[in-house]
Amino acid sequence: MSTLFLSREQIDEFYRCGFLVLKSLVNEDLVEELLGEIRGNLEPLREPVEFEADVGYPGAPAGRESEGGKTPRRLLQALSRSEIFERVLDLSNVKRALKDLLRTDSLLVSRNHHNCVMTKYPGFSSETNWHQDIRYWSFERPELISVWFSLGEENLKNGGLRIIPGSHKRNLSETRLDDRKFLRTDLTENQRLIQQSEEVKLSRGDVLFFHCKVFHAAASNGTDLPKFSPVFTVHTSDNEPLSGTKSAELPSYPIC
């Protein structure tokens, strides 16, 4: 592998905490272009879309016909919407960071997981409880990274992420999760774990890299402005999706 882009401290931080924020990786012009593309996919709304009502998370509208029922939660299949998402993933500093974190020269983006723009609207957005992204993914090894692009301020007020540092290294028994694989908040040992969580504050152009096993959660958007965050799942060429699973439905997209 070529010279490292990240410092040894940054790589250690990622493996110790399960996440790493790199500031200002996406320049202003590209952020604006992304926002323009996203708004153009929202009005008029371009399928495929996941609605808040579809997930049934706390605070979500009861159904698509209820008040707020047409509030989008994700613009799905981002890579098929516009080449701008390929350009974002092609940013050399994003790729170099991923190569260092996954210790590889060969990166692929799953088309089956994330590959979306998370949209969080005032009024009708829901809460996402504590979970690991790997919960519904099937790969040879649980060694994937979610890459989250921030196009504006993200914090507790507008439903930004909270993460439990180091939780990717814990092997929790299944009994600590509910039937949708969220952390059960009625258990004292889980409450103690959640108390260790940290708010992930992001600014326009920042990129958050997080391990597929790190527990994270997010509240609804309590501000007046919607929040948009493109997010992708990255794996290495020697960590294949298991055949016959959802993870293998569409071929991954190579970025290097």
Ligand SMILES: O=C(O)CCC(=O)C(=O)O
């Ligand atoms: O923004 C959110 O509500 C959380 C999204 C999330 O954690 C996920 O989709 O895995």
